[in-house]
Amino acid sequence: MKYSKQIIASLERNIQNLPCNPENPFEKIELGISYCQKSLKKLRHRILAHGFPSPEVECQFFKHIKPKALGYLIYFLYLSDFEMSKPKTTSKKLKSFTQQYITDYQNYFLEHKEFYLYLMRNRIDRDCEYFLRSQGVVKFHSDALPYCMDNEFSTSHDFIAAKIFAHNLLIEHLNKELILSHNSLSTENRTPYNIPWTGTKTDLIELMYALHETGAINNGNTEIKELADFFQLVFKIDLGEYYRTYIEIRTRKINPTKFLDRMKNNLLTRITEADN
Incomplete structure (x- = not known):
């Protein structure tokens, strides 16, 4: 677990030191994606090679460690979609476009309301159901795809946890964009x-x-x-x-x-x- 935490700490340091060039946001995005991919590869190799000493440690990994690395990857991928899709017209249209993206990201919390509140309230009573690979229950939802494809390095809910983490990052980023671009009141x-x-x-x-x-x-x-x-x-x-x-x-x-x-x-x- 210590090794896994070191990987996440290194990833977050690299992300914090990414170049910030408003004229070319894709430079930052591409580097961020690369860092995330390398971190996930290291985590996967470590887990498949050594496993976990206890179910509790496994739950902690798939609840807090992997969702961060995967969440940052989702964040950069979604951010690239936003940057490619945003209108290059009036600030009013850009503002409306950005607010719609924020609303869409927030709606994901409502879509998974029960699980979202479970995480926000730091509950642990259903960790074995959500974050043990052996006890995952496949639900009829597209977010179950990673678990169906790779149940050696996925649980039934670690991908949802990662998307919640990513959506929070995206909402925070886009809200800052709105403030910086508009400075609504002088x-x-x-x-x-x-x-x-x-x-x-x-x-x-x-x-x-x-x-x-x-x-x-x-x-x-x-x-x-x-x-x-x-x-x-x-x-x-x-x-x-x-x-x-x-x-x-x-x-x-x-x-x-x-x-x-x-x-x-x-x-x-x-x-x-x-x-x-």
Whole structure:
């Protein structure tokens, strides 16, 4: 396991030191793909030659080690697709194109919601089912293909874990691209007010999605990303990966709209007291 971790550490150092040339992003992408391929080859050779000392170590490898190397490879491959496909026209079209890619990557989390939340909550109770080669169950999904083709170096869910890792990297990268390319509000247009948000981030995200769904802002023609940028600017708050928080809001078993319900109840109380 120590050797495998060293391979990942070396891979991440190489990725961090990749050349950054906005005029030719494919130079970075090609080198990144090459590093990932070499790392996966080393990991595969090591595992097939030496195996694992215990099922627990095997689970750790296919849950945390291989998905990183494979996830970086998926990241660079998908990034090359984005770079080749993005429009070379107006910034408005590029912005819309980029936001659609971000939405598509986020939808993968919803497609595998149960497993995604399993990983995000650091659960281990089903590791043997997901990350032991001998206990994998083939599901009718294209992401089962690697396990069907190579069950010596794959489990039923390590590829999905790798794609989740890759999609998070892609979303982070594309969000940075949006900020760098647009710098949506210049310094002189920034709000002069200092009214911080004192509720929780989750509360603000719940409100943001509610406003978006009601079409109360710009007749519903404003994207979630734009609303998030606006709220973060006005309230001087970093909402972080708000799409993840929205997924957690959706999975609440009791009272999924608890902040909105609290707002309604408090307003009704004020109206009642004012009438007395």
